[in-house]
Amino acid sequence: MSSYPELRLRPGKDRSLQRRHPFVFSGALDDHEPIPDGAVVRVTMRDGAFAGVGHYQQGGSIRVRILSFDDCEITPAFWERRIKSAMELRRAIGLKDNPATDSYRLVHGEGDALPGLIVDFYAGHAVVQPHSAGMTAALPEIRAALKAVLGDDLGSVSDPSTGPGEPRVIRENNNLFKVDWTGGQKTGFYLDQRVNRALVQSLSADRSVLNVFSYTGAFAVYALKGGARHVISVESSRPANAMAAENTRLNGLDPASHDVVAADAFEFLKSPGENHDMVILDPPAFAKHLSARHAAIQAYRRINALAMQAVRRGGILFTFSCSQVVTADLFRGAVFAAALDAGREARILYRLQQPPDHPVSIHHPEGEYLKGLALLVT
Ligand code: SAH
Numbered sequence: 001m002s003s004y005p006e007l008r009l010r011p012g013k014d015r016s017l018q019r020r021h022p023f024v025f026s027g028a029l030d031d032h033e034p035i036p037d038g039a040v041v042r043v044t045m046r047d048g049a050f051a052g053v054g055h056y057q058q059g060g061s062i063r064v065r066i067l068s069f070d071d072c073e074i075t076p077a078f079w080e081r082r083i084k085s086a087m088e089l090r091r092a093i094g095l096k097d098n099p100a101t102d103s104y105r106l107v108h109g110e111g112d113a114l115p116g117l118i119v120d121f122y123a124g125h126a127v128v129q130p131h132s133a134g135m136t137a138a139l140p141e142i143r144a145a146l147k148a149v150l151g152d153d154l155g156s157v158s159d160p161s162t163g164p165g166e167p168r169v170i171r172e173n174n175n176l177f178k179v180d181w182t183g184g185q186k187t188g189f190y191l192d193q194r195v196n197r198a199l200v201q202s203l204s205a206d207r208s209v210l211n212v213f214s215y216t217g218a219f220a221v222y223a224l225k226g227g228a229r230h231v232i233s234v235e236s237s238r239p240a241n242a243m244a245a246e247n248t249r250l251n252g253l254d255p256a257s258h259d260v261v262a263a264d265a266f267e268f269l270k271s272p273g274e275n276h277d278m279v280i281l282d283p284p285a286f287a288k289h290l291s292a293r294h295a296a297i298q299a300y301r302r303i304n305a306l307a308m309q310a311v312r313r314g315g316i317l318f319t320f321s322c323s324q325v326v327t328a329d330l331f332r333g334a335v336f337a338a339a340l341d342a343g344r345e346a347r348i349l350y351r352l353q354q355p356p357d358h359p360v361s362i363h364h365p366e367g368e369y370l371k372g373l374a375l376l377v378t
Contacts, residue, residue, distance in 0.1 A: 003073075004042040004053065007032050007064065017043065017051045017066070020363040022115045024054070024064035038133030040067075040074050055116060055134020065115035065132055079138070079145035086112040086119075087149055093356045103170040103179075104357040105191050110367050111359035117142065120191060122179055123170045124155035127188060136160075164188075169250065173198050175221050176250045178243055190215065192322070192370050193282065195355040199374065200280065200318060201226035207277035210234070210310055212265050217244025217258070219280050219318075224253045228278075232259045234268045269306035280318045281307045287323040296323050297334045304338030308346065311377040320352070320372035328371040335373060350374035 009017070013028040024043055035041060037058040043051045043066070052066035053074060067074060067082075086107045090096050095104045106126065107119035116132030119142075126146055130136040143157050158165040164181030171177075172194055179189045200219055204226030211220045214233035223231050233244050241260045248258045261268065265283070283303060287296030304319055311317050321331045328351070339346045352372030354360075360367040 004040045005033070005035055005056075006042045006044060007035075007056075008044050008048070009046055009051065011046055014045045014051070017045070017069075020069060022052075022054075022066040022110050022113075022361070022364055023062045024052075024066070025061050026063045029063055038135075038137040040134065042071075055132055055138075057133050065134065067114070067134075074138075076141055076144060076148075079141045080148050082112065082114050083107065083119075083142075083145045083149045086114070089359060090357055095357055100174045101172050101194070103172060103189070103191060104194070106357075108358045108367075110361050110364040113361070119146070120188065122188065123168055124153065125165055125168060126150070126154060126157045127165065127181070128157060128159040130159070172218075173201075173222070175218075175225060177216060177218060177221070177247050178250060179216075180243060190218065190282075192354045192358050193218065193320075194357075196318070196320070196352050196372060197222040199350065199352070200278075203316060203374075204228040204278065207315075208274075209278045209280065210272065210276040211280045212269065212307065213282045213284065214244055214260070215240045215282075217247045217260065219282065220244065220258055221247055221251050221253065223278070223280075224248070224257055225251065228257075230257055230259075232261060232276075234261050234263050234265055236262065236264055238262055266303060266306065269303070269310055272306075272310040275312035275315070276310055277312060277315045278318070279307050279311050279315070282318075282320045283322075285323040286321070287325050290325050293323075293325045293330075296326055297330055300326065300331060300334040301337045301341065304335050305341035308338060308342035308344045308377055311344075313378050315377055316349070317346070317375045317377050318352075318372060319375065320370065322370045324366060324369040326371075328368075331371050332373065335375070339377075345378045346375040347378075348373055349376055 008030045035056045039056045041056045045051045050071045053068045054064040054066040102123040106121040116135040118129040120127045139159050167180035169178050181188050201222040204223040207228050209223045209228045209231040211233040214235040217233050220231040220233045241262050244260045286299045287293045354370035
């Protein structure tokens with residue numbers, strides 16, 4: 001049995017942990033002595049039975065993030081077990097030692113039973129992002145476990161204490177991308193669109209493509225590799241635009257086939273020039289919190305209506321939302337309203353989602369954040 005400070009659930013608050021949801025909210029806990037931020041605690045049910053071991057957080061509404069529903073100690077062996085299991089999942093889906101793709105998400109928070117932890121693997125370099133006090137405190141153990149599990153596959157590790165690491169070139173589905181953490185946007189690369197980009201590539205032959213919210217041009221490279229006639233990328237960040245041009249060259253593509261435009265997407269779409277055979281719309285999260293959800297849905301409706309007007313009749317619109325609080329149904333509703341606004345018909349070809357290296361725990365459905373639709377617009 002673990003020997004951590006014990007916290008007891010309030011009457012009637014057992015159900016969520018019984019259902020293996022990994023969060024304990026502040027209102028669910030009995031009064032207790034002060035506990036250091038990030039400490040490991042033991043949570044018990046109302047009757048004193050063990051419920052879970054997790055990281056305590058002083059601020060925010062989530063008071064405990066459960067690390068284990070087994071009564072165990074959070075030892076170096078625990079971290080190794082969890083990271084090994086995350087690695088096994090990536091092996092099972094064909095991402096380990098894959099000659100075509102050397103970069104993927106290695107740890108996806110709750111989806112890998114490590115709430116509060118993200119690890120992205122970029123061609124031998126692991127970028128560790130702790131999103132809780134407990135994960136920040138555990139960084140030394142996490143780094144040690146990554147080394148133990150990955151062995152020689154791991155060249156270097158960075159985390160907030162070390163800074164971002166050197167720029168490097170990664171390979172995704174045999175396309176090359178420069179990832180530069182120092183260039184303003186610290187996200188590096190959107191690993192969560194890998195599968196959707198491959199679909200874009202497969203449908204791009206002979207099309208003119210408008211790639212909106214293009215960041216470093218990943219969708220553009222895939223579209224051109226798939227035989228697109230011409231791509232226009234629209235993005236407001238100038239450093240990202242410079243990298244989009246660089247990524248075109250890096251893949252041996254004709255720079256004249258890719259125009260990169262620095263513009264606000266909403267403004268650009270008001271007068272997009274001629275219509276396009278394919279439009280890709282991959283905006284940033286319009287809502288980071290529930291309170292912003294309504295405004296976000298209105299923004300999705302507006303931008304999708306503008307995008308539909310930029311698609312030629314019979315063309316394809318790829319449209320995405322990465323706002324966790326906007327569910328797939330709400331997003332689809334916003335796109336439906338957008339079609340009415342635009343006076344266009346749309347048929348769903350594909351329902352899109354985050355790839356399997358961003359797994360969703362069935363006990364934590366909120367982990368499903370990326371959703372998209374590929375539509376035939378007439
Ligand atoms: N499609 C990209 C990821 C897009 S992330 C990829 O596959 O890599 C969203 C992007 O939208 C960011 O790069 C951000 O800089 C850009 N952005 C945010 N607001 C914008 C606006 N109003 N107009 C144009 N670009 C914007």
